[in-house]
Amino acid sequence: MMSRLLWESFEKYIALTQEEKELIESRLTERTVKKGRFLVFSGGKSRNTNFVLSGSLVGYYTDAKGLDHIIQFAFEGWWISDLKSFITQQEAIFNVQALEDTKVLELSYEHLEVLYGQIPQLERYFRIITQRAFVAFQERILETISQTAENRYRSFHEKFKKYETRIPQKLIASYIGVTPEFFSRMKKNLDK
């Protein structure tokens, strides 16, 4: 199984023995998702959290008017789920959809809860991962309430440099919180 990426991620924050790795590995399921297909969809249950091995995913919310609002992207080496649904085991409010043909490792809520008991270090790993994601969201809130769309795009561009070409423009517009039309005009202005 090609989970090299996953061990690299763990090893940034904790040390695992060979047995622990094997135990974790035995709880993971590899899954392939074709471009455009859903991993989670609103109204369903989000039983799993997902580690991206290759390809990419988008997590988004569809509002009452049918408009989509992107909450996060996930590329190789990132975790993605509808965390609220995952931790409460309630109905999902987000959709998670493949942007490209994608391979993920699925880890179910039940398995993870047992693993926490068997490998306490996992608590540490996910604490740190979540704290970092929290900080990123905090910065995004600040940008959204204090910056113009143009500056928000500049900031997006900085953070997603190496992935930007893989993302359709209208999804970037949604992520920074503007319409595709406005985004198009804005980008034209920046090209100079």
Next chain:
Amino acid sequence: MMSRLLWESFEKYIALTQEEKELIESRLTERTVKKGRFLVFSGGKSRNTNFVLSGSLVGYYTDAKGLDHIIQFAFEGWWISDLKSFITQQEAIFNVQALEDTKVLELSYEHLEVLYGQIPQLERYFRIITQRAFVAFQERILETISQTAENRYRSFHEKFKKYETRIPQKLIASYIGVTPEFFSRMKKNLDK
């Protein structure tokens, strides 16, 4: 020491023995902050995370133009810090200021890191706390990019019902991302 509130918070997610509680307690410092005074200020170092015993605090960011943008409030039983500064031990970018005369328990980064080793359950507690805060921020991002100011206020009102009278109106305006003037007009419209 009156840390009843703190043990209640811990006991929602983990079980601690008497010795563990005493160990934790020995690492905490009680501190009193007068209304208007700062617990953390931008440019300083955020060595501590703070648990509010009584009173309230605001965390905010001051932008290049000198405008304040509120990222969070904290009332009795909540934790607050500049998490980015706390986990990286770099210079703070937020201010944390007392809204009222306030009592907090301070826990330093160094002490917490040691405590994680002594009481692995603490990793679990902070993992869960952080995941919940992450979910709250996720919802706030979605509201900010998809809802009108009026709906954002309605949502704020729901979540902060019992605290709202303790918060000056211009801080609520800042939290939901509008000017005090616009907030005033908006509120007038809602009163019917």
Next chain:
DNA sequence: CGCGACGTTGATTTGCCTCAACGATTGTGG
């Protein structure tokens, strides 16, 4: 090849901001 999604451009509208002025509160020093 043909259809539907995507990006662009134009015209118009609107939600929210800016600047300015003023009364009401709050707080503070004498």
Next chain:
DNA sequence: CCACAATCGTTGAGGCAAATCAACGTCGCG
């Protein structure tokens, strides 16, 4: 404890950033 200053909330006029609606060319895909 009062007087004055500072801060807060309100209101008005005008302006701008971004949304909306509509039309059209292009491209990827079945």
